[in-house]
Amino acid sequence: MDQEKQSEYIIEVQNLVRDYVSHKGVFRKKKHTVRAVNNLSFFVKKGEIFGLLGANGAGKTTTIKILTTLLAPTSGSVSILGLDPMTQAKALRPRISFVFGGERSLYWRITGRENLNYFSDLYHISNEIKKRRIPELLELVGLKDHADERVETYSKGMKQRLQIARCLVNDPEIIFLDEPTIGLDPIGARDLRNIVKMLAKQGKTVLITTHYMYEADEICGRVAIVNKGKLVALDTPANLKAQTEHTSVIELHLNEKDDALLKGLNQIKEIDQIRANHTDQYESVSLQCKEPRTVFPQLFPLIGTGHLLSVRTREATLEDVYIHYVSQSPH
Numbered sequence: 377m378d379q380e381k382q383s384e385y386i387i388e389v390q391n392l393v394r395d396y397v398s399h400k401g402v403f404r405k406k407k408h409t410v411r412a413v414n415n416l417s418f419f420v421k422k423g424e425i426f427g428l429l430g431a432n433g434a435g436k437t438t439t440i441k442i443l444t445t446l447l448a449p450t451s452g453s454v455s456i457l458g459l460d461p462m463t464q465a466k467a468l469r470p471r472i473s474f475v476f477g478g479e480r481s482l483y484w485r486i487t488g489r490e491n492l493n494y495f496s497d498l499y500h501i502s503n504e505i506k507k508r509r510i511p512e513l514l515e516l517v518g519l520k521d522h523a524d525e526r527v528e529t530y531s532k533g534m535k536q537r538l539q540i541a542r543c544l545v546n547d548p549e550i551i552f553l554d555e556p557t558i559g560l561d562p563i564g565a566r567d568l569r570n571i572v573k574m575l576a577k578q579g580k581t582v583l584i585t586t587h588y589m590y591e592a593d594e595i596c597g598r599v600a601i602v603n604k605g606k607l608v609a610l611d612t613p614a615n616l617k618a619q620t621e622h623t624s625v626i627e628l629h630l631n632e633k634d635d636a637l638l639k640g641l642n643q644i645k646e647i648d649q650i651r652a653n654h655t656d657q658y659e660s661v662s663l664q665c666k667e668p669r670t671v672f673p674q675l676f677p678l679i680g681t682g683h684l685l686s687v688r689t690r691e692a693t694l695e696d697v698y699i700h701y702v703s704q705s706p707h
């Protein structure tokens with residue numbers, strides 16, 4: 377990527393590597409290295425909602441920690457707002473903010489408003505700005521009517537919204553959100569997504585990690601799919617789905633597990649990928665293929681009488697795309 381092109385980005389990550397080194401054994405200690413981030417590169421523009429997607433252990437949190445000045449990289453270069461998070465942390469910190477999933481960075485014994493007041497003071501925000509900004513933030517995250525209640529009385533969703541308000545007290549240019557909707561009920565998660573969308577509309581840049589593909593599809597302008605520390609795909613959700621344009625999914629629901637069927641499905645060469653999910657009540661099998669009509673004639677003879685509850689075809693979702701990339705990348 378040339379210099380001119382890079383300058384339009386406010387997050388620049390190039391060939392980032394981070395190793396964790398530990399020592400195992402009591403006497404003869406053996407060095408053990410885990411490469412959590414493996415040659416990762418991506419660039420984010422101002423105002424984007426950029427998603428970092430990956431399974432547990434993919435290296436997302438490690439990457440965010442490096443980008444937010446909390447952890448040193450092993451090698452590679454990172455530039456946030458034109459600053460190096462390691463050597464220019466002091467200049468960078470007031471201009472960014474972050475929320476880590478499940479983190480307890482609020483004081484539960486005091487009210488929501490008092491929390492925002494306290495965190496504003498840590499950033500030396502003037503009384504004049506605080507007076508205007510804190511009510512605005514409480515309004516933004518829908519906590520205006522609960523501002524003077526203790527945080528310990530808040531629901532999980534309210535606490536998470538207060539975390540977002542907390543991370544906005546310094547009016548950051550970039551917000552890093554590590555799994556912000558984890559553990560929230562569907563309405564709480566939707567409220568949080570709406571807040572994130574609103575922030576991007578106001579010109580904030582958001583880097584978000586999530587396990588929920590529909591969430592990434594809904595709010596992210598672009599997503600990077602990371603597997604075992606490596607980038608395996610990067611594009612808009614629409615483009616990623618379009619690249620698998622000729623991919624359809626046939627979904628079968630069966631009233632019980634059918635090993636013979638799975639064995640037979642493995643023989644159909646027109647099926648690109650098979651995913652089976654077994655619950656107490658039923659077995660669901662998803663088949664990725666290019667042309668369902670080429671699969672059906674071979675599929676139906678395999679299904680034992682009485683086993684099939686339903687069958688339907690659908691277009692590939694971002695989740696299918698994600699599974700496609702993650703299962704294809706080398707282990």
Ligand SMILES: Nc1ncnc2c1ncn2[C@@H]1O[C@H](COP(=O)(O)OP(=O)(O)OP(=O)(O)O)[C@@H](O)[C@H]1O
Pocket residue numbers: 396397398410411412430431432433434435436437438439
């Ligand atoms: N402090 C540490 N010491 C040793 N290994 C670590 C440390 N922190 C993370 N790792 C390892 O680095 C890899 C990446 O972890 P990381 O937490 O960055 O992944 P993640 O994508 O955020 O996962 P999750 O979705 O579970 O939060 C994992 O293999 C993890 O076990």
